[in-house]
Amino acid sequence: MSTFSDTPLMQQWREIKSRHPDSLLFFRVGDFYELFFQDAEEGAKLLDIALTSRNNGSSRAPLAGIPVHALDGYLERLVRLGRRVSICEQVENPAEAKGIVRREVVETISPGTALSDALLDARRNNYLAAVAGDPVRGGRVGIAVADLSTGEVRVEIGPWSELADRLGQIEPAEVLLPRSWEVLENLPAIHGSLTYLGDWSFESSHGREELRRHYGVHNLDGFGLPDDSALLGAAGALVSYLAETQPHVCAALRPPRAVAIGEEMPLDEMTRRNLELVEPLSGGPEGRTLLDILDAALTPMGGRLLRRWLLAPLIRLEPIVARQSAVRELVEEVDLRKAVRLRLKGVRDLERLAVKVAAGRSTPRDLLAIRASLEPVPGIAELPLGSTSPLLGEIREGLDPLTELTGLISSAIADDAPPTVSDGGVINAGFDARLDEIRSIRDGAIEWIAKLQTRERQRTGISSLKVGFNKVFGYYLEVTRANLDRVPDDFQRRQTLANAERYITPELKEWEEKILGAEDRLLALEGKLFEDVRRQVATFIERLQSLAESLAMLDVFAALAEVAVHADYTCPEVDEGYGIEIRGGRHPVVETMMPREEFIPNDLCLDEAGRIIILTGPNMAGKSTILRQVGLISVLAQVGSFVPARSARIGVADRIFTRVGASDNLVRGRSTFMVEMTETAAILNGATERSLVLLDEIGRGTSTWDGLSVATAVTEYLHDRIRAKTIFATHYHELTELSERLDALANFSVAVKEEGESIVFVRSLVKGGADRSYGVEVARLAGLPTEVTNRARELLLELERDGSRRSGKGARREPAPPDPNQLGLFPATHPVLARISKIDVEQMTPIEALNLLAELVAQARS
Numbered sequence: 071m072s073t074f075s076d077t078p079l080m081q082q083w084r085e086i087k088s089r090h091p092d093s094l095l096f097f098r099v100g101d102f103y104e105l106f107f108q109d110a111e112e113g114a115k116l117l118d119i120a121l122t123s124r125n126n127g128s129s130r131a132p133l134a135g136i137p138v139h140a141l142d143g144y145l146e147r148l149v150r151l152g153r154r155v156s157i158c159e160q161v162e163n164p165a166e167a168k169g170i171v172r173r174e175v176v177e178t179i180s181p182g183t184a185l186s187d188a189l190l191d192a193r194r195n196n197y198l199a200a201v202a203g204d205p206v207r208g209g210r211v212g213i214a215v216a217d218l219s220t221g222e223v224r225v226e227i228g229p230w231s232e233l234a235d236r237l238g239q240i241e242p243a244e245v246l247l248p249r250s251w252e253v254l255e256n257l258p259a260i261h262g263s264l265t266y267l268g269d270w271s272f273e274s275s276h277g278r279e280e281l282r283r284h285y286g287v288h289n290l291d292g293f294g295l296p297d298d299s300a301l302l303g304a305a306g307a308l309v310s311y312l313a314e315t316q317p318h319v320c321a322a323l324r325p326p327r328a329v330a331i332g333e334e335m336p337l338d339e340m341t342r343r344n345l346e347l348v349e350p351l352s353g354g355p356e357g358r359t360l361l362d363i364l365d366a367a368l369t370p371m372g373g374r375l376l377r378r379w380l381l382a383p384l385i386r387l388e389p390i391v392a393r394q395s396a397v398r399e400l401v402e403e404v405d406l407r408k409a410v411r412l413r414l415k416g417v418r419d420l421e422r423l424a425v426k427v428a429a430g431r432s433t434p435r436d437l438l439a440i441r442a443s444l445e446p447v448p449g450i451a452e453l454p455l456g457s458t459s460p461l462l463g464e465i466r467e468g469l470d471p472l473t474e475l476t477g478l479i480s481s482a483i484a485d486d487a488p489p490t491v492s493d494g495g496v497i498n499a500g501f502d503a504r505l506d507e508i509r510s511i512r513d514g515a516i517e518w519i520a521k522l523q524t525r526e527r528q529r530t531g532i533s534s535l536k537v538g539f540n541k542v543f544g545y546y547l548e549v550t551r552a553n554l555d556r557v558p559d560d561f562q563r564r565q566t567l568a569n570a571e572r573y574i575t576p577e578l579k580e581w582e583e584k585i586l587g588a589e590d591r592l593l594a595l596e597g598k599l600f601e602d603v604r605r606q607v608a609t610f611i612e613r614l615q616s617l618a619e620s621l622a623m624l625d626v627f628a629a630l631a632e633v634a635v636h637a638d639y640t641c642p643e644v645d646e647g648y649g650i651e652i653r654g655g656r657h658p659v660v661e662t663m664m665p666r667e668e669f670i671p672n673d674l675c676l677d678e679a680g681r682i683i684i685l686t687g688p689n690m691a692g693k694s695t696i697l698r699q700v701g702l703i704s705v706l707a708q709v710g711s712f713v714p715a716r717s718a719r720i721g722v723a724d725r726i727f728t729r730v731g732a733s734d735n736l737v738r739g740r741s742t743f744m745v746e747m748t749e750t751a752a753i754l755n756g757a758t759e760r761s762l763v764l765l766d767e768i769g770r771g772t773s774t775w776d777g778l779s780v781a782t783a784v785t786e787y788l789h790d791r792i793r794a795k796t797i798f799a800t801h802y803h804e805l806t807e808l809s810e811r812l813d814a815l816a817n818f819s820v821a822v823k824e825e826g827e828s829i830v831f832v833r834s835l836v837k838g839g840a841d842r843s844y845g846v847e848v849a850r851l852a853g854l855p856t857e858v859t860n861r862a863r864e865l866l867l868e869l870e871r872d873g874s875r876r877s878g879k880g881a882r883r884e885p886a887p888p889d890p891n892q893l894g895l896f897p898a899t900h901p902v903l904a905r906i907s908k909i910d911v912e913q914m915t916p917i918e919a920l921n922l923l924a925e926l927v928a929q930a931r932s
Contacts, residue, residue: 083097097158180198199240213233384708679814681815682816782808
C-alpha cells in the first residue's frame with residue numbers, strides 16, 4: 071500500500087509488489103534491477119550485495135541492485151536457495167513515456183518453473199507438483215505434475231497416507247499446496263520448496279475451467295481424466311500457476327496424462343534410500359547407485375526417462391513383459407543395437423529444445439541442434455525394429471522424420487551461426503532477397519575500403535600508411551610521424567598518437583556510413599527473419615515432443631540392452647505368481663566395485679512353502695548386500711530390465727519394503743529403538759501378501775531380551791497374518807529356532823571359514839543358521855589391539871560358560887541377579903568389570919564394540 075509521501079516510482083513499485091507478495095521483485099530501472107524495502111534487505115543478505123537507499127519523498131527507501139547483464143547469475147543463486155523471483159521489466163521506451171515508464175512483471179522464476187540451463191540437470195526432470203484433497207478426512211488426494219522445461223504433464227489420484235512417498239518418487243523441485251494447509255498438524259514431511267496458494271485455486275470447478283481455457287477445449291472428455299474433484303483441483307492450480315508465472319511457455323504444455331491407480335509401485339523413502347536407486351546412502355561422490363550402473367543412455371531425455379522408471383517400477387504384468395521384450399530384441403540383435411546407439415549419439419535434448427522454441431528463448435544454435443537431432447531419425451526409422459517386440463515396432467512407427475522442418479532450418483540458418491542473433495551472420499545467403507541486397511552493399515563497401523589502402527599508398531607515396539577501424543572513431547587512415555610531411559590536404563586529422571596521426575577523408579566517411587548503415591539494417595532484418603523462422607519452427611512443437619518421447623524410450627531400451635550384454639545379465643521370468651527364485655544372483659552395484667575380488671553369486675528362493683528367510687551370520691559377511699541384492703533384482707525385473715543373475719523367476723510384488731539402519735533419524739531427537747519401531751510399524755501396516763519385505767536387524771536399540779521379543783513377534787506376524795515374502799537379517803540366533811514351529815520359515819546364513827583363530831568371509835549363502843557371530847574376530851579385523859581382542863576372547867569364553875549354566879536349552883531369559891553372599895567371577899566392587907560382565911558380545915557390531923572399549927579404557931584410567 072503506497073503512502074502519501076511516496077514518489078511516483080515507489081507508488082508504482084508498491085502496486086506491482088502487492089500482486090507478488092511472496093516473490094523478490096526485481097524492478098527494472100534503466101540498466102539495473104532494483105530491490106526495495108524488505109526485498110532489498112533480504113536480497114542484500116542472500117546475494118552478498120550492498121544495501122543502500124534512495125530518496126522516497128520525505129524518507130529514504132532501502133535499496134539493493136544488480137546490473138541487468140548480471141541477472142542470470144544472481145537468479146541461479148536465489149532459485150537454488152528455494153526463493154521465488156518476479157522480473158518486472160520496462161515495457162515502453164523511456165524516451166516516449168509520458169510520465170513514469172510503464173512496467174509489468176513478465177515472468178516469475180521459482181524452483182519448479184526454472185528454464186535456465188544453469189538451473190537444470192540434463193538427466194533429471196525439474197518437476198512442479200500441485201496437491202489437492204481433504205486432509206481432515208484423509209482419504210484420497212489429487213496430484214498434478216508438470217516439467218515446464220519438457221512440457222510433460224501428469225495427474226494421478228492416491229491415498230493421503232502415501233502422499234509423501236509418492237512425491238518422493240516424483241522428486242518435485244517445488245510443491246503447490248492450499249494456504250489452509252500451512253497449519254495442518256498431519257501434513258507429511260514433503261521434500262522440495264513449498265508454495266502456498268489461495269484455497270480457491272484448488273477447487274474442482276476452477277480446475278475444470280482452467281484446463282478448458284488453457285487447452286482450448288469445450289470439455290475434458292478427450293483427455294480421459296477421472297472425474298475426481300481432488301485431481302481436477304490439483305491440475306487447475308498447476309496450470310493457473312504456470313499461466314501466471316511463465317505465460318510465454320505454457321503453450322508447450324502437453325495434454326495431461328492420467329497415471330492409473332495400480333500402474334506404478336509406490337516406493338517409500340526408506341526403500342528408495344536403502345536400495346540406493348538414484349541417490350547413494352553416503353551422500354558423497356564415492357557412492358554409486360543403481361542408476362549409475364544402468365545409465366548408458368545416449369540422450370538427456372533418455373537419461374531422465376530411465377531415472378523415472380527406476381523410481382516407479384510397474385506392477386502390472388503386461389507392460390512389464392512389453393518392455394522386457396523390447397530389451398530382449400536389442401540384446402539378441404547385436405548389429406541392430408549398435409546401429410540404434412550409433413544414430414542416437416547425434417540426438418540432442420529435443421524435449422527441452424522444443425520448449426525453448428515455444429518460449430521464444432531459442433538461439434540460432436538451438437535451431438541447429440534441433441536439425442542435428444532430426445537428421446538421424448530417417449536412418450533409425452529404416453532399421454528393422456520390432457521383429458519380436460511390438461513395443462519397438464510402435465516406436466519405429468512413431469518416428470516422425472519432420473523432413474520439412476529439417477529443410478526449413480537448413481535453408482534459413484547458417485551452419486556456422488553465432489550463439490546470438492545480435493552477433494550477425496545467422497541467416498543463410500539466398501534465404502531472403504532483401505538481406506542479400508543489403509549484404510551486397512555492405513560487402514561492396516568493405517571491398518572498397520580494403521582497396522583504399524593500396525590506392526592511398528600509391529597516391530601519397532607513404533608505403534607504411536594503414537587503414538584501420540575502432541568503435542570510437544570508425545574507419546581511419548594512419549600515418550607515422552616520419553611521413554607527416556607527405557600527408558595530402560584532403561586528410562582531416564581525427565586522433566593523435568605517440569608515434570602517428572590518424573585521419574579521415576570525406577570519401578572514407580561516406581563509405582563508412584554505407585557500411586555501418588548496412589550493418590544496422592542487416593542486424594534488424596536478420597532479427598526479424600530469425601523470429602519468423604522461430605515462429606515457423608514453433609508450429610512443429612507437438613510433433614517434436616512426440617518424437618522426443620519415442621526416441622527417449624528407444625534410448626532407454628538400447629541402454630538397458632547394452633548394460634545387460636556387458637554385465638552378463640539375464641532376462642527374468644516375470645509372472646503373477648507368488649514366489650521369487652534367483653539362481654546365481656549378484657548385487658548390480660557391489661559387483662562393479664570389487665576390481666580385486668570376484669563377487670560370489672547366490673541362490674535364493676521365496677515361495678509359499680518358504681516365504682520367510684531368517685538370515686544370520688557375522689558382521690561384514692554380506693547379509694545386507696544379499697538383502698539389497700534381492701530388492702534391486704526385483705526392482706529391475708519390474709522396470710522391465712534384465713537382471714544380474716544366471717536365471718530368475720520373479721512374481722510381481724505390489725510393494726517393496728526395507729528397514730536398514732536408523733542413523734538418518736537420530737538427529738531428529740528420536741531414539742534408535744523408536745525409529746526402528748516406527749519404520750517397522752509402517753511395514754506391518756502397509757505390506758500385503760504380495761509384498762517383498764527386507765529387514766536388516768530389529769530391536770538393537772533396547773535390551774537384548776526386549777529386542778529379541780519384538781523381533782520374534784514381528785516375524786510371527788509376518789508369517790501368520792501378512793504372509794509376505796520376507797528376508798530378515800539378524801544377530802538374534804534365537805530366531806532360527808522359529809523354524810521348528812513356523813512351517814514357512816527357513817534358516818539361511820552367510821558362510822564363514824575358520825582358519826586357526828582367524829576367519830575368512832566366504833560370502834556365499836548356505837542353508838541353516840549361523841552358530842556364532844564371530845564378534846571378537848570381526849573386532850580383530852577392524853584393527854583393535856591384540857591385547858584387547860585376546861582379553862575379549864577370554865571374557866567371551868567365561869560369559870558363554872556362565873550363560874550356558876544358567877539358561878539351559880529352553881527359552882532364554884534374563885540372568886538372575888547374583889547372590890550377594892557368593893563370590894562371582896568379577897568382583898562387584900570393580901565398576902569396569904561389572905560393566906564387562908553385562909556385555910552381550912554376540913549382539914554387538916564392530917563400531918559398538920570399539921566405542922564400548924574406548925569407554926571402558928577411559929573408565930579404568932580414571
